[in-house]
Amino acid sequence: MTINLLNTFLLFAILIIITINLSYFCSKDANRYSVIQDERFSIFNLTRSISNWTHTSSSPLIPPYVPFRSTFVTSPKYSLAACRIQKNLSTILLNLFCFLNTPRKFSKTGNSLTVEFRNHISVETCNKTHANHIAMNTTFTTKLAIIRDPVERFLSGFVDKCIHEAEKKDYRCYGCNKDMVCVLKEQYERFKLIAEGRLLSFSYEDRHFAPMSWFCDFDSETIKNYRFLFFGETEEKQSQTIRELMNIFSVHGVDNGTISHIFQELSANRTKHSTSGSAIREKIGKEMRSDPEAMRLLHLIYENDYRIFKLQSPFIQS
Incomplete structure (x- = not known):
């Protein structure tokens, strides 16, 4: 299995996990959970940032600039x-x-x-x-x-x-x-x-x-x-x-x-x-x-x- 195919499979798996999480947590108390109406948290932007991070980061350090509750x-x-x-x-x-x-x-x-x-x-x-x-x-x-x-x-x-x-x-x-x-x-x-x-x-x-x-x-x-x-x-x-x-x-x-x-x-x-x-x-x-x-x-x-x-x-x- 090539690296590109492996990354594609990983990204697909992450998309499934995100979809399941969104369907569950969007029904919860908005003050307690972080899913908000913000394009920074859209499926497109989240998966783009995830894809970039998985391709470029091998550091054990927690990365900066992760979209979070603001x-x-x-x-x-x-x-x-x-x-x-x-x-x-x-x-x-x-x-x-x-x-x-x-x-x-x-x-x-x-x-x-x-x-x-x-x-x-x-x-x-x-x-x-x-x-x-x-x-x-x-x-x-x-x-x-x-x-x-x-x-x-x-x-x-x-x-x-x-x-x-x-x-x-x-x-x-x-x-x-x-x-x-x-x-x-x-x-x-x-x-x-x-x-x-x-x-x-x-x-x-x-x-x-x-x-x-x-x-x-x-x-x-x-x-x-x-x-x-x-x-x-x-x-x-x-x-x-x-x-x-x-x-x-x-x-x-x-x-x-x-x-x-x-x-x-x-x-x-x-x-x-x-x-x-x-x-x-x-x-x-x-x-x-x-x-x-x-x-x-x-x-x-x-x-x-x-x-x-x-x-x-x-x-x-x-």
């Missing part, structure tokens, strides 16, 4: 948009843009910029939160995305989801019972399947641990349309990020009183999901860095994020 917040009044990447201030971005669009209603209902979004105001009332194709939309002068060190992002998510949340929900993190290597092995296999187009339903954990380059409709061209803010792990670096964000708001015409209020609240509080600076975060981080298998799997999952966003990789390069 949500955005927008403020047409200020010509601003932002992509929300889980574990990268996504709750704060949702609240911030809601406040920019409906400041009186937001404040009247007692919402905080750093507390989980309440149901007093619907997402639809706040803004066009689930607007699509922001990466190519010329309506917004600035398109923001917040990035952070990929391993630190995973560590933050692991402590929050696999330790704190798992205390009350033992099914979190695939029932791995706080075993980081167990979680990483599961995620690596799942991410390979997603990248190959063989898994179309995304788990709660997938959404929090997926590579950053999978969000925001990023590809090698659209990524150039974003302005990135780096969220560091120290209080000093985080304060710098907040100041940079306030400067962007100022340039876009947000009034000084609003900026002052936002700056004070963000500087004084953190979200309940934040693990930065905690004792458990420090302990788990030390254990992670001393575990060769954990670091090997982190390298396989996140090395391309370090390359895409030009961040210094902690992994030894061969």
Whole structure:
């Protein structure tokens, strides 16, 4: 059997799997499953990307730019948009843009910029939160995305989801019972399947641990349309990020009183999901860095994020 014939057979098999998955998951809750009305997820585009990947990629690294679940917040009044990447201030971005669009209603209902979004105001009332194709939309002068060190992002998510949340929900993190290597092995296999187009339903954990380059409709061209803010792990670096964000708001015409209020609240509080600076975060981080298998799997999952966003990789390069 020639290589071309084998690839044709493989692609045909994948098409059958995709069709079965689509027929099943399209009937499920749209908020839980990732199948959406988006041409990036059409059979044509999925199979084209799968075909290209199977022909060109022999690397064990999880590839970048895989079409994934992307949500955005927008403020047409200020010509601003932002992509929300889980574990990268996504709750704060949702609240911030809601406040920019409906400041009186937001404040009247007692919402905080750093507390989980309440149901007093619907997402639809706040803004066009689930607007699509922001990466190519010329309506917004600035398109923001917040990035952070990929391993630190995973560590933050692991402590929050696999330790704190798992205390009350033992099914979190695939029932791995706080075993980081167990979680990483599961995620690596799942991410390979997603990248190959063989898994179309995304788990709660997938959404929090997926590579950053999978969000925001990023590809090698659209990524150039974003302005990135780096969220560091120290209080000093985080304060710098907040100041940079306030400067962007100022340039876009947000009034000084609003900026002052936002700056004070963000500087004084953190979200309940934040693990930065905690004792458990420090302990788990030390254990992670001393575990060769954990670091090997982190390298396989996140090395391309370090390359895409030009961040210094902690992994030894061969």
